Amino acid sequence: MSKRRRVQDLSDEAEGSIFDAKSEKFYFNVYSDASVHERMLEDMTRTKAYQDAIFKFSDAIKGKVVADVGAGTGILSMFCIQAGAKKVYAVEASDMAEQARGVIKANGMSEQIDVMQCLVEDCDLPEMVDVIVSEWMGCMLLYESMWVSLLCARDKWLKPNGLMWPSVTELHLAPITNEGLWQEKKEIWDSVNENYGVNMSSMFPFAWTCLCRSVNIIVLSAENVLARGHVIAKFDMATVKISDLEHVKSDFSFASMGRGVLHGFAAWFTAAFDVRQNDSELNSVVLTTSPYNEPTHWEHSVMYIEHPVTVDQDDIISGNIKITTNKKYSRWLDVQLTCRVKDNPEFEQKYTMNDLS
Template identity: 40%
Template sequence: MAYFHSYAHVGIHEEMIKDRVRTETYRAAIMQHQSSITGKVVVDVGCGTGILSIFCAQAGAKRVYAVDASEIAVQANEVVKANNLSDTVIVLHGRVEDVQIDEEVDVIISEWMGYMLLYESMLGSVITARDRWLKPGGLILPSNATLYMAPITHSDRYSESIDFWRNVYGIDMSAMLPLAKQCAFEEPSVETITGENVLTWPHVVKHLDCYTISIHELESVTTRYKFKSMMRAPLHGFAFWFDVEFSGPAVSPTNNHTPSSHVDDNPLDGSQRKKRANPNEALVLSTAPEDPPTHWQQTLIYFYDPIEVEQDQLIEGSVTLSQSKENARFMNIHLEYASGGRSFVKELVMR
């Protein structure tokens, strides 16, 4: 319950709403799909302050069920009242697994994505709502998501955290280095990098189709990666980011979920990554380093020591992301890496 309690704090919601890229993309997606929302029943999974529910009401929804397990639902109800939308928006305080909705719904909307896409993600709740209430052919926003990874170089960050111990007011404090490295890099770091930090085109770790994915698939995600460095540089670790797409339901089985084994093992070059079936069709919310920053930033996994890589040098290995047994909201990360005759394993917990 601590997880839900933390989401009662207004600061978290303020940060998310002030993220204009996030909030305006959601509003644009609602307006783009207005014909599927007007006169229809919508459920907003993890409604927070209720802003997406209100956008849906403004788009002409017949009824919106705004569901949230945290105490923020009390405030959401007040916000709905203050905007004279109590006839349309029904706030349900409870978990998606527990609340009752006595009709099928036409649309599920949710801002479920966590850092690194899957950390503290509410996708499991979206899947539960889909399986409980969504009509056949109903709409899910966003409809799919893709998690990427790429090797990065980030000398400034390494210097700030580590190198300054070599000379502190003229004193050699390098005995602090092992501890400094452990404290700085033993857990994933959420920060903003730019395209200049990235050494190669990204690799698809996992593609998620919200219409077909099962809760079981989220328990563990594994991919093998193989990169070729575009330049000579110190390799400091890997960055992860994601994008989500707001497109309609698949119209035929051929558009449906691509088997993950096919997608996961193909590093995409930049031209492929930007291609869509129809660029005018799907709105995309991206957290990539080259796109405008969001509150998700990027998630970085740093090595304790940088590795010098040459241009065209292969960087390969595997990464597994799995739900922690102690807390399903935590994520265990198992990273295996090999390049230039060196190999190692790094285990982290994102908590």
Template identity: 35%
Template sequence: MGSSENAIGGGRTAAVDKDVDFANYFCTYAFLFHQKEMLSDRVRMDAYYNAIFENKHHFNGKAVLDVGTGSGILAIWSAQAGARKVYAVEATKMSEHARALVKANNLEHVVEVIEGSMEDVTLPEKVDVIISEWMGYFLLRESMFDSVICARDRWLKPTGAMYPSHARMWFAPIRTGMGERKLGDYQSAMDDWYNFVDDTKTYYGVDMSVLTNPFSEEQKKYYLQTSLWNHLHPHQVIGTAAIIKDIDCLTASVSDIEEVRSKFSLSITMENTKLCGFGGWFDVHFRGRSEDPAAQEIILTTAPSIDYSTHWGQQVFLLDPPIRVSEGDNLNASFLMTRSKENHRLMEVELGYEIQQQSGKLLAPFKNKYYIE
């Protein structure tokens, strides 16, 4: 163990880092502009609206907790569906807008907006339903589900329901031209660096070339190893999709989601194409609970779609270089996603895979590391 001074200093640094992370994360959601983006997502809105109003028996006369209420829309719908009391918890000053919206809709006698983090808030009673739109990119980026788990363990009745009740993460092989563009961006960055090194030595007499490798690694991470947000067309998916994580929101623990580990197989379903990377997405389900199921199960999916895209899009993990594949080829893969040590709201992915061609030839195994930022 280090000295008391070191221990105190380390604790202070950790506290400051946590405060900075808290501020950086929540400041985004304090703007109406960002709330509008989510409220304009018709797939998202329709799913939650239908989940509530087609399952009014879960809300009518019940106490509801809305975790991360934002503008307050889910709390308002819960009240309109007949909830006796709705506790709408919001960590940012967006709570003031939510409170104004609740009042403007004449629901202040039902909906109580509480400003504070879910971990610190105290409620006067246990609730029958916890509703939250906690999903981040590729489901778990942002780690907001931690707060939902905390709320569930503290405030949900033993007979209570979670909205959504279940979530799944999907992974599939894709074709895309993004890899070539990103490789070009990386090469342009390196060309610019070499010119910079030459100019610095010529004009200022300092040789910067010793930093070339670190700069290259930095740019590779940014251009080639950081997953990309994209709206994939269904035709870009070139094989079967696999479920890499299945979450029961009623029973999942934080340790269950801190690390996502999966082994799975995929089959190529398109003749003579290029495997350029992988696409990741999620869906959530509103099923109620087994003892008290939903009258109508509603599914919100972020899968590639022509007409029903969402603001979440998909996460794309590029391969460099792409691999020629064909129908009938099989991929055996291992997937590991962990939280970044520098910021627990960001993710790191390790992906290993080998390709068994239809001819029987086994290609050399591949291994890549990616960052979801």
């Protein structure tokens, strides 16, 4: 279960419209629930990447002041203290802040870590910080828009030449096949005749079309990937602007690695923790959510196309993708994808990425 799926599970607990003033309260209530944090802590790829970076590059932390943005249970704050940080300000807007205080106290770090329960936008730290560490990334990197608070923290609190961790994030895209899901969906409607004596096979095209309206969060493997993934967006977290993240646009062109059926496209991200040593050498720890690696709680963000197309080796799959924050509720995403396969007519599809899809 991804963080996004936990939001879906709790969606019927939100009062009123998802667009009303209570929606933000609901968003932070989700992160007050232990299950979200259990899922994140069980994701060893995620948590170990942060621990490895903080410990491996401890010279960048020792004796420094750190802000942990969206601190959750406080684990990243405690990693920083273990690596020698002088002080950590753990900023957490949800009621999980109270639980974090208990965990930090149990680990004997209450004097070194100040837990501040408030929005970053409303928070004033008593001093500037040398490092900002944050696990802000959502599905398809940008979902949930926590980067808005991260950039606010950077602009308010980070010293000149201070360190942002992760330092660089990249969003990747690749064409994919998923014959297993295609057959599974088809069999659901074919089986109605066998089970109940009513033919509903004509429902399958409509059911597939419904699937194609939203970004689907699932786990893929390397076998699903039809062509080498491309980086469609790269962000330097020390300099990126909100406008850069609100509107992401990229062209793409893939050459199929073999024969298969193009069912859609998948997006995933990487996050690099960079430090420069000896004033020149760049060293990094990289967190990847690629389908070529172990699955993470972010899984993969899949956009299916209404009319799958058979491709042969070296066939060109080209087009462009636009990812924008939803105009009504900025934690959601809207995706527009335009594609051409070989010399076939170009087609366009639009997707939503929200808590109800």
